[in-house]
């Protein structure tokens with residue numbers, strides 16, 4: 001089985017307004033002074049600060065011009081799946097290779113960011129380009145369209161965050177075509193960073209929900225508590241996660257989730273890392289380590305969880321090593337129906353929290 005077939009199988013196994021643009025939107029005839037003045041810098045390395053200022057300028061002042069599009073590289077999506085190379089990196093495409101009018105491109109694209117060499121990064125959905133679009137892209141590129149969830153687990157971290165951002169923003173625009181204040185149609189700006197109501201001019205920004213995710217250890221630090229939901233692949237145990245409620249701090253949300261889901265008292269919480277996560281919508285996963293009183297009896301909320309169990313550090317380390325060394329083979333074995341315990345794959349914050357705890 002070649003690696004693409006393995007990937008396809010794994011993807012199955014892991015199944016877990018109008019185009020008129022507003023005043024900061026598309027205007028092909030407008031020259032953008034700031035971009036023109038920057039053009040001397042393009043091609044060389046740009047500092048992080050320079051790049052952020054330029055992106056801010058595009059979002060908030062000038063909007064996207066044809067000049068910007070032509071200097072761009074595109075992350076291409078077909079029906080929600082990104083175009084990746086054989087090695088699970090983004091198969092960036094030049095705008096010219098997409099053979100589409102700039103206006104149609106922009107109606108289906110969003111500004112993602114800017115590479116260090118000054119290339120603008122776009123994400124674009126090609127479904128809107130017509131029936132032949134998929135074949136046309138595949139014939140011009142070295143990539144193939146790869147299941148989105150699998151992509152996030154296999155891509156380099158930086159690229160996975162770009163892919164996650166694009167998916168979340170596209171979804172948000174699709175679901176938020178009308179103003180939540182007056183009900184009139186809203187229009188997106190050219191970078192896709194917001195929508196403006198045509199009637200009342202209220203501006204709407206993509207929403208992001210905070211989720212606390214926590215790796216729980218007992219006071220001896222020799223046991224880790226992991227949980228599984230019915231929708232997880234067979235054998236997979238992960239960290240406790242839950243949405244932070246309005247009015248709560250992150251720590252309060254985590255204490256409440258641990259109490260509700262497994263009936264344990266959290267003694268301490270330490271922030272570790274965060275990750276954007278676009279399932280099912282747009283979440284900011286905020287990852288922590290926590291210590292609980294391990295003498296208390298587990299009281300599992302079976303409406304949320306199928307199981308919660310203490311694992312020894314050695315058991316968790318063996319599982320993590322296996323999935324780190326051979327991610328595709330391990331996931332493939334799991335798909336065949338093994339009862340083997342495994343931790344979430346690379347690309348998930350749960351995996352990083354476990355990895356950080358074991359290396360700490």
Ligand SMILES: NC(=O)C1=CN([C@@H]2O[C@H](COP(=O)(O)OP(=O)(O)OC[C@H]3O[C@@H](n4cnc5c(N)ncnc54)[C@H](O)[C@@H]3O)[C@@H](O)[C@H]2O)C=CC1
Nearest residue numbers: 209211213238241242243277279280283285348349350351
């Ligand atoms: N990247 C990672 O390592 C992991 C990510 N996750 C993600 O964390 C999120 C939360 O996990 P679960 O609690 O298991 O999710 P869930 O989808 O089971 O949600 C639990 C409950 O929260 C409520 N809810 C749903 N959406 C909400 C929102 N936007 N704001 C407030 N409440 C909401 C609903 O009542 C739902 O029943 C999910 O998106 C899940 O995919 C979970 C574990 C690991």
